[in-house]
Amino acid sequence: MEQSKTFEASVQRLEEIVRRMESGELPLEEALSLFGEGTALVKSANALLDAAELTVVKLKKGADGAPEEMEFESHE
Amino acid sequence: MEYPVYEVSQINAYLKDKFDSDPFLSGICIRGELSNYKVYPSGHHYFTLKDSEGALRAVLFRNSAMRLRFQPQNGMKVLAVGRITVYPRDGGYQLYCESMMVDGVGDLHVAYEQLKERLQAEGLFALEHKKPLPPYPHRIAVITSGAGAAIHDILRVLRKRYPLSKVLLLPVRVQGEEAPREIVGAIRYANRWQLGDVILTGRGGGSMEDLWAFNDERVARAIYESEIPVVSAVGHEPDVTIADFVADVRAATPSNGAELIAPDQVELRQRLAAYETRMCAAMERRLKLSRQQLDALSSRRVLQSPMHYIEDRRLMLDRAQERLILAAQHHLERKRRNFAALAAALDAMSPLKVLARGYSVVKQQGHVVKSMEQLSVGQQVQLCLSDGSALARIEELKKEDTSHGTVQNL
CATH class of the missing domain: 3.40.50.2300 (Response regulator)
Structure with a gap:
């Protein structure tokens, strides 16, 4: 879940970076810094996908009504 | 006896309104047998539903007809769902069918169609x-x-x-x-x-x-x-x-x-790759721009050949120095001429010049004698002339009558 949020944030930031870089009005220094940030984000986002493993839990209504997470044995 | 008079269209509109405001008629499922089934070029379907004792005209518009899951045929027993209203053009009422299914497939279908109809009317599918x-x-x-x-x-x-x-x-x-x-x-x-x-x-x-x-x-x-x-x-x-x-x-x-x-992560990875490509392209364009700017700068003379620049500056310095010296000389010359004029004026006023014209100055113990009061008989005085001096002794004092002079006034 957190990975998904990180991933979404990375993609949003990348969109922003690409948009700004393509506007072509940046000082060289800033363009270089965005480029560095962007390529690092692409790398880390790919790494997130590489390492990701779907989390699956089964929910049970606890004594107080709040959901309790339980392991889900999937019989595949 | 008098009756109010109405137009035909007024009556049809009145009846249509009656039909339309009746909830029973607005979502109804009717069982019947298909007859006179016709598909018009417009795509709308027209037919009659009948049973052993009666008949009901019905229309199924193109959009609804496209959703039919079977081919309607005359003689087929069907369940038709829709609303019944008046068609004012001919004063007849008919079923505006919205869906139709073959009868005999179970009550669930009927319930399904009716619920669907009702919820749709309520706006749940909006x-x-x-x-x-x-x-x-x-x-x-x-x-x-x-x-x-x-x-x-x-x-x-x-x-x-x-x-x-x-x-x-x-x-x-x-x-x-x-x-x-x-x-x-x-x-x-x-x-x-x-x-x-x-x-x-x-x-x-x-x-x-x-x-x-x-x-x-x-x-x-x-x-x-x-x-x-x-x-x-x-x-x-x-x-x-x-x-x-x-x-x-x-x-x-x-x-x-x-x-x-x-x-899909395959697409996500492609998207990431596309971002990277676009960033690289943008960066390349930006670098190219900087390189062009640099080229434009370095083509200026100062950067291309710094010695020329210095030589230029040196030349300018030399010229400036030359001008300075010239200006100083002029200044000096002017001062010198000025000084000579002053010296000449001063010379004209020199006492020696006066003496040369035949006057002499009497001094007593180094002081110039300007009045008789300073003198007494037998006193030694010095006479200064233009070409030397002489010692003299006072023999006699004779005071001049100055009744018209300044002494008198004192």
């Missing part, structure tokens, strides 16, 4: 009410059986497409009498505890009876009321349940539901 799905589902609440094929299909697809998310399974029974209540409870529970960014509910294929829970009005209303977007994924491709109509997104199967919810 497009304006449909919520968009989140682009990246962080948490997916799955409401289905924990033991069925559906959950495994869903998990398989999610693992492949978007393993970044978290699946929260709310296990429910998906068939049997208790199923609707459990599904409704799970949808509300997910909303109350904000258990997901999206809800996926459904089950694998089966008979119409098996899928019945998803045609339940309570389930339909729970889906409609859900704040969290709901994707329904029931049965196989051709099965369309009431839940499918109410849901924000209808999936053909549970696997398809997972596909609609989760972005």
